[in-house]
Amino acid sequence: MDFIWLFEWLEASFIADAAKAYGGVYVVVQTAHLMGLAMLGGMVIVADLRLLGVLMTGFPISTVVRNAQRGFNVAIVVLVLSGIFLAGAVSMKLYYNEMFLAKMIGLGVGILFVYLIRAPLLAREADELSPWLCRLMGTASLVLWFTVAASGRWIGFS
Secondary structure: OOOHHHHHHHHOOHHHHHHHHOHHHHHHHHHHHHHHHHHHHHHHHHHHHHHOOOOOOOOOHHHHHHHHHHHHHHHHHHHHHHHHHHHHHOHHHHHOOHHHHHHHHHHHHHHHHHHHHHHHHHHOOHHHOOHHHHHHHHHHHHHHHHHHHHHHHHHHHO
């Protein structure tokens, strides 16, 4: 399925006009995007390192992951909204950038992993789960989110 129509629409939208015309607004939104990235990264690292048994071992896994999930939810909303605005300024360039596609696929898989795999597994008492399952979830999540971050960073170089 070809999504060029979506990028063309975004390129011609008010969002793109605002992103291109108001440099100060663009910088503020970019700052919010970077803060959202830091928040998401922090929440992922805290939750996954607890799953791996490296960090906050004095607290139950379910408590740490549940509290990190709240910050993760906020970060996702900030990232999506600010990302749409930022993409408006260069939407056609992003359409032809393979690393942007890799980032978006990774982001989608990461969100699905968090909400459809990790959350249901940890809905029951996580301390009753096999330590190997917890370590596997933590490792898979770290690898997945590192891939999203690396491909997002590589967008500027490709």
